[in-house]
Amino acid sequence: MSALVRSELLKIRTIRSWWAYLIVIVVFTGLAVAAQIGSADGIDRGTVDFQSDLVETAGIALLLAIILGITIVTTEFRFGTVTPTFLATPSRQLVIGAKAIAGVVVAAGFALLSLVVVAAVALPWLTIVDAETHLADSEIWTRAAQQILSSVLWALMGVAIGAVVQSQVAALVGTLVWIFLGETLLIGIFGLVDVDGAAAYLPFQALDAADGSGGGDLLSYGPGVAVSLVWVALLGIVGAARTHRRDVT
Amino acid sequence: MIEVANLSKRFGKTQAVRDLSFSVEPGTVTGFLGPNGAGKSTTLRSVLGLVHPDAGGATVLGVPYRELDRPVHRVGAVLEASEVHPGRSGRNHLRVLAAAAGLPRSRVEEVLALVELSAAAKRRVKGYSLGMRQRLGLATALLGDPEVLVLDEPANGLDPAGVRWLRDLLRSLAAEDRTILVSSHVLAEVAQTVDRVVIIHRGTLVQQASIAEVLAGAQGATRVRSPEASRLRGLLTAAGATVTDVGKGTLAVDRAPEKIGEIAAANGIVLHELTIERATLEEVFLELTGGETTQ
Numbered sequence: 001m002s003a004l005v006r007s008e009l010l011k012i013r014t015i016r017s018w019w020a021y022l023i024v025i026v027v028f029t030g031l032a033v034a035a036q037i038g039s040a041d042g043i044d045r046g047t048v049d050f051q052s053d054l055v056e057t058a059g060i061a062l063l064l065a066i067i068l069g070i071t072i073v074t075t076e077f078r079f080g081t082v083t084p085t086f087l088a089t090p091s092r093q094l095v096i097g098a099k100a101i102a103g104v105v106v107a108a109g110f111a112l113l114s115l116v117v118v119a120a121v122a123l124p125w126l127t128i129v130d131a132e133t134h135l136a137d138s139e140i141w142t143r144a145a146q147q148i149l150s151s152v153l154w155a156l157m158g159v160a161i162g163a164v165v166q167s168q169v170a171a172l173v174g175t176l177v178w179i180f181l182g183e184t185l186l187i188g189i190f191g192l193v194d195v196d197g198a199a200a201y202l203p204f205q206a207l208d209a210a211d212g213s214g215g216g217d218l219l220s221y222g223p224g225v226a227v228s229l230v231w232v233a234l235l236g237i238v239g240a241a242r243t244h245r246r247d248v249t
Numbered sequence: 250m251i252e253v254a255n256l257s258k259r260f261g262k263t264q265a266v267r268d269l270s271f272s273v274e275p276g277t278v279t280g281f282l283g284p285n286g287a288g289k290s291t292t293l294r295s296v297l298g299l300v301h302p303d304a305g306g307a308t309v310l311g312v313p314y315r316e317l318d319r320p321v322h323r324v325g326a327v328l329e330a331s332e333v334h335p336g337r338s339g340r341n342h343l344r345v346l347a348a349a350a351g352l353p354r355s356r357v358e359e360v361l362a363l364v365e366l367s368a369a370a371k372r373r374v375k376g377y378s379l380g381m382r383q384r385l386g387l388a389t390a391l392l393g394d395p396e397v398l399v400l401d402e403p404a405n406g407l408d409p410a411g412v413r414w415l416r417d418l419l420r421s422l423a424a425e426d427r428t429i430l431v432s433s434h435v436l437a438e439v440a441q442t443v444d445r446v447v448i449i450h451r452g453t454l455v456q457q458a459s460i461a462e463v464l465a466g467a468q469g470a471t472r473v474r475s476p477e478a479s480r481l482r483g484l485l486t487a488a489g490a491t492v493t494d495v496g497k498g499t500l501a502v503d504r505a506p507e508k509i510g511e512i513a514a515a516n517g518i519v520l521h522e523l524t525i526e527r528a529t530l531e532e533v534f535l536e537l538t539g540g541e542t543t544q
Contacts, residue, residue, distance in 0.1 A: 003348060007349035011334075017336075081332055087297060089349055247301055248294065249291070
């Protein structure tokens, strides 16, 4: 299995889009942190609440994690590399499993990189403006850890979606439309038929709760993580079954 | 050693392969031939566990491919030269597969040198010619130094020098007692390489034989040239032969030269030429597959 994961990690690193992921994370996280600090009041800047919100700008990594998760599965079908992949490893579940593990590793790395950028921008800036920094505060560290776990969950969701849909364009576009339109629409419908409570169990509402920022009608943190994992498992099972049955032509 | 037994596969309305059985013996190069669309790729993909047959099945080295332990070390296969990520370099393509098979990096350099692709190894595959992609495919198949090789149309896109290079490579691999199955839709392309042929058409077996048997079984005509061609033609026709006038006093006759010579001698006809005309490989192939090849 470790050989397979190494192979999957090598696949990710040996195409140019790898650098695009890293550049997007660094640039967008940096801009988001700068905008947030720049627009805040002097007094707020020194609070734990403000600074843990800064940690949350590392959430840029989530979107890239799910795109990566979808792509590492669907790119094999798009370019036909799935043929040599399955010839080398006839057990297709093992291949999907190795991709999931590679996705977890890289997604955790994405979140870490994002957090490093947050620190690299925020710490000098806050020091210069004489705001007290709360690096030792447990809330900051909890939030950072939750960002990493959250990124991992989004990547796993991406791998599962990729295994179910298999067509790269359909999976990427479908997922983005679902996140930004589909769930909003469903939440509205749930409200109309008086089952508002069900909305929190939708996959991306659960994932939203699992980044620890809380709020609104979302589940609390623990249940949010649990429901996210259930969705990943359900889609993962369907995806593994579809991949197993598929004729690779 | 490869065994295909009663294999059938349908895609939608198309019956790609129908009750196909054949075997490939160890230590031979076997040509797997048929026109485009005959079901060659479907058969090979079924053999390699990529396609699920509707009925029947195949074994490689005695077991279904998907049950092979460390398959890269036992069976090398390349199905389409284009099954490479265009943005990845040739070397990295091989490194990815070597990593999955637990092979060292040095093996990647070995196969790159073997297929004479070392100089282009760091370029992205996007910029490769079809011939270079074919070489990369071969390198992929040879990574694990396997005892069985399955190659789908490996000569496609190679220039004449490349075809010759491929032939020499396959012969030297076969000399090391490997089993090689190589598909093609052009018989002449593999005729000098293969020991045996399996010919399929419309998903069913047409012939499984040695290349010599295929040629011997071909209907050859006899060519006869005579200043009295029209009189000879009448006599031969009267004797039950089918005669075609090919011009300039030359006839093509479906009888052995001995028979034609006897008739000519008995009637005092002078002959200027009497030769056996062998059917060419392509003619044999066209005859066996109903003349529906595309090239």
